[in-house]
Amino acid sequence: MLSVRTFLGIDENTTSHWEKVISGLGALVGIGMVYHLCHWLLPDVTPWILASMGASAVLLFAVPHGPLSQPWALVGGHLVSAAAGVSCQLWLPSHALTPALAVGMAVLLMSYLRCIHPPGGATALAAVIGGPAIHDLGFTYLLYPIGINVLVIFVAACAFNGLFAWRRYPRSLAALGKARLNMAGASVPTLTHEDFAAAMHELNTFVDVAPDELSDIFARAWSHARAQQGASLTLVKGAYYSNGEVGSQWCVRQIFDADDDLTDDNSKLIYRNVAGTTSEQTQLCRVRDFKQWAHCQVYHSNGHWLRVVPEVKAQRVS
Structure with missing residues (x-):
């Protein structure tokens, strides 16, 4: 029978208390830098920018190795969404469908450009409902305040997460410092839900996937590999x-x-x-x-x- 916990999607959190504290401190540092710079340069638009930057801070400091947190997702997601929002506002100013159209277009563009970043939806929405102070900026909205604030929070994420070897940002920097596991010639074991949970616990960083999903991915990959055993290999130039x-x-x-x-x-x-x-x-x-x-x-x-x-x-x- 489906439990309330399972229905609500309340998964176990494998990170330590120290890791949770670090995530909170990182968000404090990142938004502190964004807020003060934005308040100093553009005091009239500060409230609207913090809405999307606050959401980005959750990803960059709580899930620094997640695919939605990586530089291309952060930069591309915000800028593409900002362009979508500004375009919709110029095309259908003050129309009842404009906010929804802006967010829908932002999601579509982020999906095709492979830069999905959920806070981008707030960036697109702010371009429409931000009022005259935002509307008057036009496409300059992409440069400031969006571009400036994305740059600031990116630098903050790199600097702060870089203080801790296991959570260096971007994810590619963390991979350089990890010990390599040599699995050449090793037989494939039977992995359980508990094995994946233990591995995630050792990582001590939030991974945006549940252990049972990892188990399912492994089972499907192993099934696919077994189906291909015995296939002949032909070498082709350019392949x-x-x-x-x-x-x-x-x-x-x-x-x-x-x-x-x-x-x-x-x-x-x-x-x-x-x-x-x-x-x-x-x-x-x-x-x-x-x-x-x-x-x-x-x-x-x-x-x-x-x-x-x-x-x-x-x-x-x-």
Whole structure:
């Protein structure tokens, strides 16, 4: 039977008390910097800007490693939403549908540009309901106060979170300092809900995903991997290949030049790493060596590397 706790979505919080305090202090520092700068430069529009910047502070200081908190989401989300709000206000000034249209357009643009940042909705809305002080700015609204305040809170997030090695911001900086787990040659264990919860507890930073969702993702990924076992690998010039590893050992390489006959193990090819470990490295090797390294052919779609399924590929060609 579905419990009230499950229905309401009250998940366990794996962060320590100290981590929660740090998040609160970070938000205090970030908004303090934004407020004082905005109040000093643009006192007439301060209340409207703090609405969206306050929401951004929650993400940058409480969930610094979440995908919605990263620099492109922060900067792109606010600026795109601001442009949507200003455009709607200029197109349909003071119309009853303008606020809803502005937020809807902001969400649509953020989705396509892969910069979803929930506070952007407030930024778009403020451009419409902010009153004459905001309306008179026109598209200058993107530069100030939005651009200035986004820059300030971004710098604050980098500086404050950088004081703590486990929560450095952006997420890419934190990854540089993490110990690498070598899973090469290891058999895949059976993972449980408790295993994911324990791993999240060790991270000691808020992750915007529940342990049961991680378990489901792993189960689906493992099922997909088992379905592809035994598939033959054909090397094609210009194609991309993955080594099939996980974590820091994962890598994608592209064959961008090769001999005419790639069925001959003694033929030579030139590859470059395009994702994962040791990116941008270019090497010359034999087909035999590349096949020993490669696990499957992949392609890039919507920011992700996906496995090429031979049957699906054949259907597309036909």
